[in-house]
Amino acid sequence: MTGGLSRYGLLGDPVAHSLSPSMYRAAFVQLGINASYEAVRVPGGDLDRLVREMRDLAASGGGNVTVPHKEDAARIVDVVRPYAKRTGACNCFWLDDSGRLVGDNTDVGGFLHATRDLNGLDLDGAKVLLLGAGGAARAVAVACELAGVRRLDIHNRTAERAERLIEELGLEKIARTVAAPPGSATTYDCDLVVNSTSLGLEPFDLLPLSFGDVRVRFAFDLVYGRGGTEWTRAAEFAGVPARDGLSMLVRQAVLSLERWFGVESIQEGTTDTMWAAARDGLNLGSAG
Numbered sequence: 001m002t003g004g005l006s007r008y009g010l011l012g013d014p015v016a017h018s019l020s021p022s023m024y025r026a027a028f029v030q031l032g033i034n035a036s037y038e039a040v041r042v043p044g045g046d047l048d049r050l051v052r053e054m055r056d057l058a059a060s061g062g063g064n065v066t067v068p069h070k071e072d073a074a075r076i077v078d079v080v081r082p083y084a085k086r087t088g089a090c091n092c093f094w095l096d097d098s099g100r101l102v103g104d105n106t107d108v109g110g111f112l113h114a115t116r117d118l119n120g121l122d123l124d125g126a127k128v129l130l131l132g133a134g135g136a137a138r139a140v141a142v143a144c145e146l147a148g149v150r151r152l153d154i155h156n157r158t159a160e161r162a163e164r165l166i167e168e169l170g171l172e173k174i175a176r177t178v179a180a181p182p183g184s185a186t187t188y189d190c191d192l193v194v195n196s197t198s199l200g201l202e203p204f205d206l207l208p209l210s211f212g213d214v215r216v217r218f219a220f221d222l223v224y225g226r227g228g229t230e231w232t233r234a235a236e237f238a239g240v241p242a243r244d245g246l247s248m249l250v251r252q253a254v255l256s257l258e259r260w261f262g263v264e265s266i267q268e269g270t271t272d273t274m275w276a277a278a279r280d281g282l283n284l285g286s287a288g
């Protein structure tokens with residue numbers, strides 16, 4: 001620690017356009033915390049560097065981990081908190097009082113908080129269609145289990161990866177793999193469809209699922225963009241209430257702050273402050 005300034009940061013690749021530094025810096029100012037937050041590019045496969053950067057940051061504050069290092073981070077930490085253990089992925093780390101490196105997963109809670117913004121959606125007993133089976137899908141699948149989802153249908157381009165996800169997370173009781181679309185609008189319906197694929201990150205990507213193919217009540221896209229994504233706009237056009245992943249990004253960041261500084265240190269306006277910074281980062285101003 002230098003002159004009372006704590007250092008926090010995001011480790012991943014790519015990180016150049018991450019909204020995290022703006023969100024956390026705004027929160028630090030609002031909370032009166034003397035800390036910095038930087039995005040640090042750590043190329044995939046460079047485990048030595050990941051270990052070094054995690055330990056350095058933890059010694060002076062803490063940090064977050066993003067693609068492609070979340071699973072490695074869960075193996076690196078000395079203490080794996082329950083959500084990180086359950087998902088096998090760590091996106092938030094810090095040192096405990098005994099100097100041990102602790103890792104947690106705040107994507108699970110971030111998803112649960114964010115879907116609460118979909119008025120009328122109750123995950124308890126719901127049927128959910130999950131598109132994708134990567135790292136983020138694991139957090140969504142665990143969140144669905146925790147929330148009491150009755151049936152989780154998972155479609156992934158690479159079917160074996162979805163099968164592996166179900167097996168490794170022990171979700172056989174509620175989850176199964178399905179084709180896309182899993183039926184037709186007359187034969188398949190669900191309460192919520194979640195896009196956890198990376199489709200939508202690039203301008204000319206196909207939509208993850210057509211809303212004409214199935215009957216769904218709500219849609220949630222982990223990808224985010226200005227005024228939502230192509231897919232959330234398509235959902236709304238089809239009369240399906242939808243949210244993009246900006247809410248999850250903000251909520252998981254607030255949960256990270258709680259892990260680092262304690263729940264009691266977070267003020268009422270902190271979430272709003274981080275929302276505003278994230279929206280500004282997307283050039284949205286305070287609208288929407």
Ligand SMILES: NC(=O)c1ccc[n+]([C@@H]2O[C@H](COP(=O)([O-])OP(=O)(O)OC[C@H]3O[C@@H](n4cnc5c(N)ncnc54)[C@H](OP(=O)(O)O)[C@@H]3O)[C@@H](O)[C@H]2O)c1
Nearest residue numbers: 132133134135136137157158161196197198222245248249
């Ligand atoms: N909002 C948030 O807070 C938040 C948090 C975490 C992640 N995310 C977003 O969630 C997305 C997934 O992240 P991740 O960590 O899970 O990435 P990942 O582990 O690399 O997984 C990518 C997923 O996308 C699928 N996919 C990629 N290209 C595809 C294509 N052309 N057609 C169909 N499926 C395709 C992959 O299928 P295969 O298995 O067949 O390759 C896999 O299921 C990213 O866009 C990320 O930015 C958002």
